[in-house]
Amino acid sequence: MSKHHHHHHDGCVRLEPEKLLRDSMERARESGLRRTKALEDVLSILIHACQPLTLADIAESEHLGSGADKATVYRLLMKLEERTLIRRLGLHDRAAYYTMILPGEHNDYLICNDCGRIEKLDISCPVQALEKQIAKKSGFKKLYHELEFFGQCPDCAQ
Known part of the structure; x- marks a missing residue:
């Protein structure tokens, strides 16, 4: 792990993560996903992380109690992304980060083209x-947006 990836810091405590997890599982089920332990683990890891995580972060997490392999986790992430429960950030699959889409919570991100570092x-x-x-002008309801700014982080710019 390079110094850029400051993962797994416990800097954020979400309000009622268990409720968020229940709600997210419910949304997943309504969108046609089977309720599996692996699904619950992946959602739980993302909810508790409070920051975007890579496939490796999730697949190698000690909280993946279901023992799902990387391919299973990847397929779940794809399905969750298709159903807009999670959002994929970054440049391409290899360096993609995943983050929860939660009602009322919104983040925009800065992404370094060189080292792949992502920050809010x-x-x-x-x-x-x-x-x-x-x-107002278009008559569209429930609008939301996802912004990603790409550039060079201060470390890579030196």
Whole structure:
């Protein structure tokens, strides 16, 4: 692991992760996914992480109690992404990161083209006002957006 990937820090404690997990399992089931231990593990890992994780992060997590292999985890991630329960970030499959899409929670990200590091954009999102405007003009309901900014992180820019 390079120094860029500061994973597994317990910096974030979500409110009611168990409830989020129950709700997410319910959404998964409604979208046609079978309730499996592996599915529950993957959702739980993503919910508790509070930050985007790679396939390896998830597949190698000690919280993957189901013992699902990497291929199984990958297939689950694909299905969850198709059903918009999770969002895939990054440039391509090999370096993709996955993060939960949770009601009322929104993040935009900065992604380094060189080392693949991903961080949350921590200025208030400039697009939210625009979103309201678009909704009003277009008549679209339940608008949401996903923003990713690509560039060079300070370490790689040196």
